[in-house]
Amino acid sequence: MTIALSCQGLARSFGGVQAVKGVSLSLPAGQVTALVGPNGAGKTTVFNLITGNLRADEGSATLHGKPIMGLKPWQVARAGVARSFQDLRLFQHMSVRDNVLAATEPAGWFWQPGGASARREREAKADAAIQAAGLSAVADARAVDLAYAERKFLSMARILAAEANVWLLDEPASGLDLSSRERFQGLLHHARAQGVAICLIEHNLDVVMALADRIAFLDRGQVLAEGEPQAIMRDPKLAAIYFGDRQ
Numbered sequence: 001m002t003i004a005l006s007c008q009g010l011a012r013s014f015g016g017v018q019a020v021k022g023v024s025l026s027l028p029a030g031q032v033t034a035l036v037g038p039n040g041a042g043k044t045t046v047f048n049l050i051t052g053n054l055r056a057d058e059g060s061a062t063l064h065g066k067p068i069m070g071l072k073p074w075q076v077a078r079a080g081v082a083r084s085f086q087d088l089r090l091f092q093h094m095s096v097r098d099n100v101l102a103a104t105e106p107a108g109w110f111w112q113p114g115g116a117s118a119r120r121e122r123e124a125k126a127d128a129a130i131q132a133a134g135l136s137a138v139a140d141a142r143a144v145d146l147a148y149a150e151r152k153f154l155s156m157a158r159i160l161a162a163e164a165n166v167w168l169l170d171e172p173a174s175g176l177d178l179s180s181r182e183r184f185q186g187l188l189h190h191a192r193a194q195g196v197a198i199c200l201i202e203h204n205l206d207v208v209m210a211l212a213d214r215i216a217f218l219d220r221g222q223v224l225a226e227g228e229p230q231a232i233m234r235d236p237k238l239a240a241i242y243f244g245d246r247q
């Protein structure tokens, strides 16, 4: 098993709130690791610490064995980590195609190295990602005009176009109906088969059970358990925490 990304002892406080306390995680290539836990457990903060969107108080992270802590978000992206945001963060007034094109050059899309042929190559990549995400019919529409599920799939098209080998996905399937969820699962199955290491934050346990090879259960900033999905979800202590009737 090849570990694509791993972090050790991540910690971060906000004033008096210790949002993340000593989190260690390993993301194997070709596997989906679901990061599960109640609201406020620290899941999004863990992503922000890995991607350089937030500075860690303590801890380290490596990508294919190379340290990435302290890098800027665009440097982490360029190193091969693609992420989606809980609030999507699309370029609302740009077209679907331009939103996806922007993701093909994580170093800064307004400076385009390589001239016209590089530009054509990036356009072909963007179009392939748009097609894979099922958005060809709305490629010229503005992000702001898309339906809810289409915005979620646009966020996935940006991930696909980045050609990263680690994906950090923050609730990418929330609010999707059953058929959209199945389409979404198809995208993840395909990426997993290509060897992408996927970390999926997800509250819907049907989606988790359909996709996850492993679960890391986070509560109050700490990983309480990590392992095979059936075993984690059968644990009555974790279920009580997850469903809100902890003692």
Ligand SMILES: Nc1ncnc2c1ncn2[C@@H]1O[C@H](COP(=O)(O)OP(=O)(O)OP(=O)(O)O)[C@@H](O)[C@H]1O
Pocket: 014, 017, 019, 037, 038, 039, 040, 041, 042, 043, 044, 045, 046, 086
């Ligand atoms: N930038 C910030 N400033 C202050 N507090 C923050 C910040 N980011 C997160 N927190 C706090 O850290 C804790 C963990 O938040 P986080 O967003 O990581 O949780 P989460 O597990 O992603 O929750 P959810 O499932 O609701 O998305 C919360 O108490 C939150 O209020």
Ligand SMILES: [Mg+2]
Pocket: 043, 044, 045, 086, 170
């Ligand atoms: Mg969150």
